[in-house]
Amino acid sequence: MALGGNPVFNGKTFRSATRGNQSSGLGTATYAGTGVANQQQLEHMYNQPSAGPAQTGRMTFDDVIVKTLLCLGVVLVGAAIPAFVLPGLALPLMVIGALGGFVLGLVNAFRREPSPALILAYAALEGLFVGGITMYLEARFPGIALQAVLGTLVVFGVTLALFKSGKVRATPKAMKFFMIAIISYAAFSLVNLGLMLFGATEGMFGLRSSAIPGTEGMFGFENGIPFGLVIGLFAICLAAFSLIIDFTSISEGVRQGAPQKYSWTAAFGLTVTLIWLYVEILRLLAILRGSD
Known part of the structure; x- marks a missing residue:
């Protein structure tokens, strides 16, 4: 073995054969000293506390919380632009935010690495959309923004409490129902959007604004129970279960020691779900207050 191949021999040279006996005693002392030092170092290492997930580059709940709060902070900054900085451009900024957020949402969803x-x-783009639609509805229904924020926090808190209690879980059977329900809801939303764009329906929210036939006078609705009320409650339930899926994925990621970078993926998922939940609650409140 060439010198330097073993760190013990770094910087050292061998003596000639005529001085082998002298060097042999020195070598024994050197190796003995090295052995004691190594033993002390090992004992010191064993006495140290075990490295946690943060020290080993693994995802933690704290990582997810911090990154989610960062994402939501950026959403709020983006929302402040159409709401307070450029209120005259609220509508075009809302459209830009909706289209741009949709595209980047798909890009982030299909990326293998966050x-x-x-x-x-x-x-930031979703913030433009949220800020624009919130200010538009706030102008028509004062106080609706605060109501939507409180509603979102309540649903989030209740969902988290149910998840932590173990009473609600994303079981395979529940996931199948969720997939069928979310595809059905997406199909309805696309059809409703198409009818609104071509002027085939009346009302701010298209089919959601219409009343269910035969429900006139029920539950205080003179013109009938709004169809959007049923759809809105259904969508909020879907968003709440989507939070359960997010919580489950985060717990599994932490338990299995997923790399720390995937805390960004978890934060992205929570941000998407919370924005969806907020918009659904905002729209539901607008439908209810519009029927007063």
């Missing part, structure tokens, strides 16, 4: 820059860009 990109913090793209995730934060998505949050």
Whole structure:
């Protein structure tokens, strides 16, 4: 073995054969000293506390919380632009935010590796959309923004409490129902959007604004129970179960020691779900207050 191949021999040279006996005693002392030092170092290492997930580069709940709060902070900054900075451009900014957020949402969803820059860009664009639609509805129904925020916090808190209690879980059977329900809801939303764009329906929310036939006077609704009330409650339930899926994925990721970078993926998922939940609650409140 060449010198330097073993760190014990770094910087050392061998003596000539005529001085082998002298060097042999010195070598024994050197190795003995090295053995004592190594033993002390090992004992010191064994006495140290075990490295946690943060020290080993693994995902933690704290990582997810911090990154989710960062994403939501960016959403709030984006929402402040159409709400307070450029209120005259609220409508075009809302459209830009909706289209841009949709595109970046798909990009982030299908990326194999999370990109913090793209995730934060998505949050900023969604902020433009959320700020625009909130200010539009706030002008028509004063106080609706605060009601929607409180409603979102309540649903989030109740869902988290149910998840932690173990009473609600994303079981395979529940996931199958969720997939069928979310596809059905997406199909309805696309059809409703198409009818609204072509002027085939009346009302701010298309089919959601119409009343269910035969329900006139029920539950205080003179013109009938709004169809959007039923759809809105259904969508809020879907968003709440989506939070259960997010919580389950985060718990599994932490338990299995997923790399720390995937805390961005978890934060992205929570941000998407919370924005969806907020918009559904905002729309439901607008439908209810519009029927007063």
